[in-house]
Amino acid sequence: MTKFLAVTLLILSITAFSQTQIKILDSENQKPIPYAKLILKDKDYYKNTEENGEASLENNEEISEIQSFGYENLKVEKYQQTYLLKPHFNDIETVEITKPKFQKSFSVGRVKKNSMGFSASTNSWVIVDLFKNEISDEKIYINRIKIPTEVYKTVKEATFNLVFYANENGKPSLKKLENMVISCKTGKNITEIDLSKNLISFPKEGLFIGFEWIINEQNKYNYTTTVVHIDGTKEKNIIQQGIAPTFKGYESIDSNILSNNHSKWHHIFNGKKVNNSNYSLSIQLELTN
Template sequence: MIKIFTTTFLILSITLFSQNRIKILDSENQKPIAYAKLILKNKDYYKNTEENGETMLEKDEEISEIQSFGFENLHVEKFQQIYLLKPKFSEIETVEISKPKFQKKFTVGSIKKSNMGFAALSKSWVVVDLFKNNIPEEKVYIKKIKIPTQVDKTLKEATFNLVFYENINGKPSSEKRKNIIVTCKSGKNITEVDLTKSPISFPKEGLFIGFEWILNEQNKYSYTTDIHHLDGTKEEKCTTNWNISFFQRLRI
């Protein structure tokens, strides 16, 4: 019994010391920031926090910057277990906003359930496309967005960032105009984002709209398979980690 306990203790100790748990909080109210993005030093991938604002860093992972929409970017110089992000505040003039009346309906873009082309692994992926405004109306708002999604074997319902960028001379603006966290049900579906209560204005120059993957444990699933290489060699029972897989087109 003593030998078994000692062995178990050593294994647990190695696991704990090879990882570092961190938490990202709002500096104003100390609330956790879900899905904050951690840019890692000398890595070709990033990580996101979970819903509770926490994540685990491996022994060889160091954070260089922390990002989250609506907050100032935080450059990290030393390791901490808790990081505080400052909210962004913009001074704007008081304006009267009238709720738009959806009297006419226009559709931009097209989707098919068979159009499933993009997938995310551990790499950093953001995919955007320009949606042009060719509608001869003075004020146009986006009421609904439809996206083909496919989600398999995740721990919970999968999530991703639906991102909006202004069109600056045919290129996306350097900062996001809007970020919406979208939840996808398991299986192959058309996921709808209803913006009726908070419609987004659709400017004459159009918008870049797309997807940013949230890479965390919530969106991850693992499976075991045999890998056959081109040189004829074979790796048996390899475990592969994927994040949510999805879409190729969207419609607004």
């Protein structure tokens, strides 16, 4: 038992020395910035800070840029233990504010589970779908959003970014319109986001809405699977790492799903059907006037 304990402590000490801790803070109030994105130099994956604004970096990981919605992007030139992000302030033009009437309710999209799923590993991506406004010429708002989510049993509560992009000639805008950090419980659930106190305008041209996974320790889980190689050979009971949650799609007439792996937007199905079907993201928008 003593020898086992000594070996365990040695492994833990080696792991600790192979990592460095950093913290991301708001430059105005010095508060931690949770879930900030760390773009890593010469890596095809990124990391996010934890809820306390901290993150661990391996010795072979070097930050090239730090991003967080509502803040200016920070180019990193040298290593620091603490980084400060400046809040991003936009010049606001005069805007005519229309008060919601809440007289009517509509819905766009569907909450329907299918075998088609979207999941992530440490090499993650952003997935969005186009939600069209085909209701009327009056002002419409998003009141509530419903999303089927699945969180692996070892994760107590998962978080993800619910992202909104403008529809610019059938493509998502370069910059996000809105980003919300959403929590979802363990298991299979319908995660609901109540926007009644902070309605989002739903324009005539519609919106691209979808998910960006948060890559941190909170959302990581290990699972066992069978790996099938190109030559047809199989390896059973292989432990792999995933990032919660998993999302669903459903069969539809056509597909407007696009993904972004941090370079550019592209159609996820490349115009090809999967199992002779097109797919849409399983998201339902509840709208009001």
